[in-house]
Amino acid sequence: MTAFADLMAFQRETEALAQIAGRLGWDQETVMPAGAAHQRGEEMGAIEGVLHARRTDPRVGDWLGTAEAPDAAGQRALDLIARAYRRNACIPARLAAETARVTSVAQGIWAEARGKDDVAHFLPTLEHVVALRREAGQALAAGGFGGGDVYDALLDDYEPGATGAGIAAVFGRMRPRLVALRAALLGARHAPVPLAHRFGKDGQMALARDLAGAFGYDWSRGRLDLAVHPFSSGSGNDVRITTRVSESDPFNCFYSTVHEVGHATYEQGIDQAYLLTPLGAGVSMGVHESQSRIYENQLGRSRAFTGWLFGRMRETFGDFGVADAEAFYGTVNRVQPGYIRTEADEVHYNLHIMMRFDLERQLMSGALAVADLEEAWNSRFAADFGVAVDRPAHGMLQDVHWSVGLFGYFPTYALGNVYAGCLHKALRAAVPDLDAALARGDAAPATGWLNDCLQRHGGLYAPAEVVERACGFAPDEGPLLDYLETKFRAIYRL
Template identity: 80%
Template sequence: MTAAFHDLMAFQRETEALAQIAGRLGWDQETMMPAGAAQQRGEEMAAIEGVLHARRTDPRVGDWLARAEPPDAAGARALSLIARAYGRNAAVPARLASEIARVTSVAQGIWAEARARDDVAHFLPTLERVVALVHERGQALAAAGYGQGDAYDALLDDYEPEATAEGIAAIFGRMRPRLVALREAILGADRHPAPLAGHFAEVRQLGLARDLATAFGYDWTRGRLDLAVHPFSSGSGNDVRITTRVVEAEPFNCFYSTIHEVGHAAYEQAIDQAHLLTPLGAGVSMGVHESQSRICENQLGRSRAFTHWLHRQMRAVFGDFGIASPEAFYRTVNRVQSGFIRTEADEVHYNLHIMMRFDLERDLFAGRLAVSDLEDAWNTRFARDFGVAVDRPAHGMLQDVHWSVGLFGYFPTYALGNVYAGCLHEAMRADLPDLDAALAEGDARPATGWLREKVQRFGGLLRPAELIERACGFAADEGPLLDYLEAKFRAIYAL
C-alpha cells in the first residue's frame, strides 16, 4: 500500500463521516425539527454542503489518485469510485452545489405546506427554482462528458451508474403492454377481494410495525423507527434509521412502508464492516437498493405464506377486524385498484406510476414541458394511464417529496429495483425451496440471510449489473418480474 493510498483513504473517511452528519440533519428535518427552523436549516445544509464540496474537489484528491497504488481488488474499486465522484464533483461549481443544498432544504418545507393545503401555486415558484438549479447541474456534468453529454442522463447516473434514459425507456416499453393487459384483465374480473375497513389505533399499528421490522432483520441496536410525512431510510453502517407513517383507517400503509424501509436499512446494516466510512460502505446503486426493499415488501411480505402469519398477528393485536380467513386476507393485501398514491400502489400498478414520472421528468429537462404546466400534464397523463381523474393535488403532483429536494433521475430506479427484485426472487426460490414454511411462521431469516450473502455484504464492491448477475446466475431483465406478477394475480383473480 502506498502512502498516497493511505492518505487518500484517511481523507475519504473524514469526508464520509461528514456526509453522514449531513444525512442526520436531513433525517432530523423530516422527523423532529421544529417548523420554525426551516430557513436556518437551509443555511446549515448549505454550509455543510460547501464543506463537503470543497473536500470532494480538493486538488490533493487528484494528486493522491494519480499516485495511489491499491493493495487489493477492494482498494482498486474504492479508487475507481473516488475518481468517479471526484470528476463529477469537480464539474459542478461550488456555488451551485451550495445553492442546491440551501434551496432544496427550504423547498422541502414549502412542498409539505403546499401538500397539506392542496395548493400547487404555493409550491410552483420554488419548484421552478429547484428545476433550474438541477438542470444547471446536469448541464455542467454533461459538458464534462458525463451522461454521454445529455443532462438528464448525467443526473440519472447519480443514482444508477451506467444506466441511460434510452435504455430505461426500452425496458419500460417492453413492460408496459404486459402490465396494462394484466391490469385490464384484473379490473374486468368477476371476483374482487374485499377491502380492509375499520379503525386501527396508531399505537397498536406501531407496535406491530416494530415486530415486522424485527422479522425482516432490522438491527435495533443500530437503528430506530420514527414517523415522517414520506417514509424513508437514512444512514449507513452502524446508524441506520427508518421512518413510517400511520393512517388509522389504513394499517397496510404503515406495515408495508415499514417493511419497505427495513429492506433499505437492512442492506446498509449488512455491508461488511471493513467497508465502513469508505466508498464501498453504502449500497451500490438506488436500483439495487430498491430491489432489497421491494423484494421484502412484495415477493416476501405480500406472499401467501407471510400474509397468513400477518393475519394471525393482526387478529391478536386488533381482534376481529372483519376478514376471518387467512386466504381472504391474502387476497385483500394484494387487492388491485387504480389508486392515486404511488407508495400505496399495488404491484400491478406501481411501475405505471414510475413510467409516468419518468416521462414527465424527461419532458421537463428536454424543454418540452414547463414547470407551470406540470400539474395539467400530470393530471392528463394520470387519467389516460389509470382511468380516473386526480381529485386533489396531494393525490397528484404534490404527493412525492422527490422533486422538492431535487432528486431528478431517481424515480426510474424504483422500477429498475422491481426488475432486479424479480430476478433475485426467482433465484432465491430456486435456492430455498422450503422458504414458505419459514415465512408462514413469520420468519424471514432464510430470505434475509440469502440477500445478505448474495447482495448486501458487498456494499459498493461490485458494479450493479455484475452484482445482480452474480447473485442470480443470469443477467437482469424484466421477464422474471412480469412472469411473477402474471402468475400471482391471475391466480388471485381466477383469470
C-alpha cells in the same frame, strides 16, 4: 501505499461528514421544529460547501495519480473516488451549496403545499429547484457524463451506467403486459374485499416494530420514527427508518416499514471492513430498491407471510372483518387504480413510475415547463389510470422527490422491481422451503441469502454485476412480469 493510505484517511473524514449531513436531513423530516426550516437550509448549505470543497480538493487528484491499491477492493474504491471526483469537479461550489440550501427549505414548502392542496404555493420553489438541477445536469453533461444528455447525466448519479433511452426501452417492453394484466384483473368476476375498519395508531406502530424485527432490522443500530414521506437514512452503524400511520389503512404503515427495512438492512449488512469508505453504501438506487421491493412484495405480500400477519393483526386489533388468512392474502394484494404511488399494488406501481419518468425527462429537457406540470400530470394520470386526479395532494404534490432535487431517481424504483424479480427467482431456487419459515413470520432464510449474495458487498461491484452474481443470470424484466401474472391471476381466479 502512502498515497493510498492518505487518500483513504481523507475519504473516511469526508464520508463521516456526509453522514452528519444525512443526520441533519433525518432530523428535519422527523423532529425538527417547523420554525427552524430556513436556518436548517443555511446549515445544509454550509455543510455542503465543506463537503464539496473536500470532494474537489486538488490533493484528491494528486493522490489518485500516484495511489496503488493493495487489492481488488482497494482498486474499486479508487475507481469510485475518481468517478466522484470528476463529477464533483463539474459542479461549481456555488451551485452545490445553493442546491443544498434551496432543497432543504423546499421540503418544508412542499409539505405545506401538500397539506393545503395548494400547487401555486409550491410552483416558484419548484421552478428554482428545476433550474438548479438543470444547471447541474448541463455542467455534468459538458464534463462527459450521461453521453452529453442532461437527464442521463443526473440519472448516472443514482444508477451508474443507465440511460434514459435504455430505461425507456425496458418500460416499453413492460407496459403492454402490465396493461393487459391490469385489464384482466379489473374485469375479473372475483375480487378481494377491502379493509373497512379503523386501526389504532399505537397498535400499528407496535406491529410495525415486530415487522421490522422479523425482516432482520438491527435495533441496536437503528430506530423507527414517523414522517410525512417514509424514508431510510444513514449507513453502517446508524441506519434509521420512518413510516406513517393512517387509521383506515394499516397496510400503509406496515408495508412502508418493511420497504424501508429493506433499504436499512442493506446498509446495515454491508461488510464492516467497508465502513466509511466508498464501498460502505449501497451501489445504486436500483439495487437499493431491489432490496426494499423484494422485502415488501415478494416476501412481505406472499401467501405464507400474510398468513402470519393475519394472525398478528387479529391479536392486535381483534376481528377486523376479513374471514380468514386466504381472504386476507387477497385483501393485501387487492388491485385498484389508486392515486398514490407508495400505496399502489404491484401491478399498478410501475405505471406510476413510467409516468414520472416521462414527466421529469421533459422537465429537464425544457420540453415541459414547471407551470404546466400539474396539467400534464393530471392528463397523463387520467390516460394511464382511467381516473381523474381529485386533489393536488393525490397528484403532483404527493411525492417529496422533486422538491429535494432528485431528478433521475424515480426510474430506479422500477429498475429495483426488475432486479427484485430476478433475485426472487434465484432465491426460490436456492431456498425451496422458504414458505415454511415465512409462515412462522421468519424472513431470516430470505434475508440471510440476500445478505450473503448481495448486501454484504456494498459498492464492491457495479449494479448489474452484483445482481447477476447473486442470480446467476443477467437481469431482465421477464422474471418480474412472470411472477406478477402467476400471482395475480391466481388471486383473481383467472
